[in-house]
Amino acid sequence: MSDAVKQNTSADARIPDTTCPACGARNTNVRSLQFDSGRGLTPWARCTSCSTYFVTSSWDPAFETDHSRDMAWGNEEQGAALNLRKRDGFVSALDRIEKLGYGASRILDVGCSFGGILTEAKKRGFECAGTDIVPEAVEYVRMQGCRAQECASLTDCTLYDAENPADVITVLDAHIYWPDQPGELRAAWNLLRDDGLLVIRAVTKSAFVTAGRYVGAVAPSISRRLIRRAIADHRFSMPLKSLVKTVEQSGFEVLDATPRGAQHTNEMPLGARAAYRVGTMLWHSLGVSIAPTTLVFARKKAA
Ligand SMILES: [Zn+2]
Structure with a gap:
């Protein structure tokens, strides 16, 4: 069969x-x-x-670590090449972060892989930190001059805390691996300052x-x-409307959710470009989500 x-x-x-x-x-x-x-x-x-x-x-962290190592973003050679291929997406997310008033602030990237957005953020004067499940990725990011910690869950992250909170937390294409998304969102809330910004590049398929x-x-x-x-x-694989609701229930105000700028690269085949263009139009006019990825910007509400 x-x-x-x-x-x-x-x-x-x-x-x-x-x-x-x-x-x-x-x-x-x-x-x-x-x-x-x-x-x-x-x-x-x-x-x-x-x-x-x-x-x-x-869900088993040791299995997930090994599984990541088999993927492009989990080993150094392919991971570094992937950073270049996905650069447009990092640039577009950072442009929006700056536009929302969080430029050159303290940023924590969750599932940071081999630098990705942090490399670009550093050039713009952000104070950069990252967490990842793969120890080699964490070591690599440290060598790039960022603080980094090996964490299977944000609840274990000690790079920031209530006394010394992050201004921005980014989660790019990583939430779909979480075994407990509400728990991770609560942990992000705890690590952010009041009015801090959470950015999720969500896979919405x-x-x-x-x-x-x-x-x-x-x-x-x-x-x-x-x-x-x-x-x-x-x-x-979560519907976008459900994600927005879960983020709101976790103590955040969703400022924007849009497929605009959520693509990894601007060099896409025509079909993919059309999916984003039509997806953006349908989401903003009818609330129908068909774009492959979506950027969600949410601000921490004070307790
Ligand atoms: Zn559910």
């Missing part, structure tokens, strides 16, 4: 009890799904509270997972491709 067919024949199986990593809601007796993703054929569910698709297998499921019965190979491309190796 093909993987795509399997994806659509697990309708009867149920998961008795599982917690959504994206919104923290407990799900009981939820339908069990199987998706062929960048992690192989894995068990998934869809949250009844926030409609996020998520992996139901347990859950509509493509849903589309893939719909076409599964008639076009299994298209279904498999759609789902695999939408999920890549992520641990969850």
Whole structure:
């Protein structure tokens, strides 16, 4: 039986009890799904509270570290090359951060990989710090003159605290690996000063997972491709509206959520450029999210 067919024949199986990593809601007796993703054929569910698709297998930091090392952003040679390829995206995020009044401030990048946005931020006079799960990445970032700490969770981060808080926290393409997003958002809130800025470059492809499921019965190979491309190796795929709500519930005021400037590079094929252009228009006119990534800017509300 093909993987795509399997994806659509697990309708009867149920998961008795599982917690959504994206919104923290407990799900009981939820339908069990199987998706062929960048992690192989894995068990998934869809949250009844926030409609996020998520992996139901347990999260293990040692496994995630090794998994990251196999990815372009988890090893030095490819990671450094990736920084250059994604430069336009870093520049556009920093432009917006400066425009919002947070220029040359203390910035903490979560899941900083081999420098990425920090390298660009340093040139602009920001005081830079980063966390990552991969120790080699942390060492590399330190060699670039930034403070860095190996952290599987922001709750372990000691680079900033309430006495000496960060002004800006960036999370670029990293939230989709978090096992407990509300917990990480609370930790970000604790590390930021009052009115501090949280920037999330969110992966917003859950509509493509849903589309893939719909076409599964008639076009299994298209279904498999759609789902695999939408999920890549992520641990969850969250609708943008649900993310905005979760960020707000975590003590932030969302200033803006937009696909504009959320692409990694300006050198995209025509199809991808169109996806961002149409995605930006649809999101801002109808609230429909189809752009592959979205920038979310949120300000910490004082307790
Ligand atoms: Zn949820």
